[in-house]
Amino acid sequence: MRRSLTAAEALAVVLESAGPLPLERILVRDAPGRVLGEDVVSGRTLPPADCSAMDGYATRSEDLRGAAEASPVTLRVAFEVAAGASSGSAIAVGEAARIFTGAPVPRGADTVVRQEDTSREGETVLVRVAAPPRENVRPAGEDVRSGDLVLRSGSRLGPAEVGLLASLGRSEIAVHQRPRVAILSGGDELVEIDGDPAQGRIVSSNSHSLAAQCREAGADPFYLGIARDTPDDLEAVLRRGLGADVLVSSAGVSVGDRDYVRPVLEKLGCSLVFWGVRMRPGHPLVFGRFGERGPLVFGLPGNPVSAMVTFEQFVRPLLRRQLGHSRIFRPTLRARLAEDFRKKGDRLHFVRVRLEREGAEVVARSTGNQSSGVLRSMSLAQGLLVFPAEESELRAGSHATVQVLDESFFAGDEPGF
Numbered sequence: 001m002r003r004s005l006t007a008a009e010a011l012a013v014v015l016e017s018a019g020p021l022p023l024e025r026i027l028v029r030d031a032p033g034r035v036l037g038e039d040v041v042s043g044r045t046l047p048p049a050d051c052s053a054m055d056g057y058a059t060r061s062e063d064l065r066g067a068a069e070a071s072p073v074t075l076r077v078a079f080e081v082a083a084g085a086s087s088g089s090a091i092a093v094g095e096a097a098r099i100f101t102g103a104p105v106p107r108g109a110d111t112v113v114r115q116e117d118t119s120r121e122g123e124t125v126l127v128r129v130a131a132p133p134r135e136n137v138r139p140a141g142e143d144v145r146s147g148d149l150v151l152r153s154g155s156r157l158g159p160a161e162v163g164l165l166a167s168l169g170r171s172e173i174a175v176h177q178r179p180r181v182a183i184l185s186g187g188d189e190l191v192e193i194d195g196d197p198a199q200g201r202i203v204s205s206n207s208h209s210l211a212a213q214c215r216e217a218g219a220d221p222f223y224l225g226i227a228r229d230t231p232d233d234l235e236a237v238l239r240r241g242l243g244a245d246v247l248v249s250s251a252g253v254s255v256g257d258r259d260y261v262r263p264v265l266e267k268l269g270c271s272l273v274f275w276g277v278r279m280r281p282g283h284p285l286v287f288g289r290f291g292e293r294g295p296l297v298f299g300l301p302g303n304p305v306s307a308m309v310t311f312e313q314f315v316r317p318l319l320r321r322q323l324g325h326s327r328i329f330r331p332t333l334r335a336r337l338a339e340d341f342r343k344k345g346d347r348l349h350f351v352r353v354r355l356e357r358e359g360a361e362v363v364a365r366s367t368g369n370q371s372s373g374v375l376r377s378m379s380l381a382q383g384l385l386v387f388p389a390e391e392s393e394l395r396a397g398s399h400a401t402v403q404v405l406d407e408s409f410f411a412g413d414e415p416g417f
């Protein structure tokens, strides 16, 4: 087991341990947020035929030469084509077809005149513009041609991709499986959310924040419960998580007498890969693996902020990789610091900060008390300021990297038009 890695070393070790999970076939309507596991080649041409972009009259551009407000051209309306009709009939010289948006342009016609530029008079129509060829015509294949590579394996499926797959008639597609994450909390002081927090007991908030972090990452958490601070109970609860892709426990990984997570994991056959990351919060992080078939294991520190921050830095990128995402990290930005930030020691710090826009810049200020027990500071923070290991001071007015945790920070209060 390696000891006391830098955060970058620890992350590299974690990410080396897993790639995208195997594929499963799902319904396209369940696909938003998932990552495509196959190249999608279109078997269809869309639109399948030249079709009208307007309600109006399909005709021959040649017949419209010289048409103008003062000298309209008169055409015979031969027939009508509605959206969904087949493009069977043809128009002849001097003729037009009444046509609606989305309907196939009939044979013989090469242009569509908007209804607004015409006047209907019984069986004839007066056209007041000389529409050039292809005006208001959506050519066949304008969107997709049969044989086109429409979506690449690894694409994130959003609403547009789901719509595109639907338009190709693909009701099912292959995506990477979502990692199943077993969540376990350890500690004699812990009670469940509706338990009685009397006599020094506290609610196991980590059970909830970590499950929520899994969901936000796109993974599928399941809760194993609270393990008491005895090797036997911890072993019994951990065993229930051995079928997961990833096992995330919190607490019991430090150097206390009752910190049994490491020895119990080893007893169960887990090889511990590293213990300790030179960061704050989150130093006592443990990472291990159960050979080929068992889960990857994170023993996160118990303090609520340490658990969340180590999840952010190591568990989330791993889950995103397992889901098949090519970009696995949070967005970062360079923020101007509204105040001085100081630290002691040579660990990398993640400082909880509020973010605000000021003109073209983003300004970061501390959420206040940075104790790893102050969970409210995570709720107040929009980001984590990356305070490099080798620095001891970041001066007000200087710029530093911030990981944006709360992507609603980018949400606007102006429509943008």
Ligand code: AMP
Binding pocket: 185, 186, 187, 189, 190, 202, 203, 204, 205, 206, 207, 250, 251, 252, 253, 254, 256, 301, 302, 303, 304
């Ligand atoms: P430990 O790692 O067991 O020494 O725990 C460190 C701190 O985190 C202690 O103050 C624990 O009470 C707290 N803690 C541990 N587990 C949880 C949890 N599931 N929810 C909230 N706080 C916890």
Ligand code: MG
Binding pocket: 186, 187, 188, 251, 252, 302
């Ligand atoms: Mg404990």
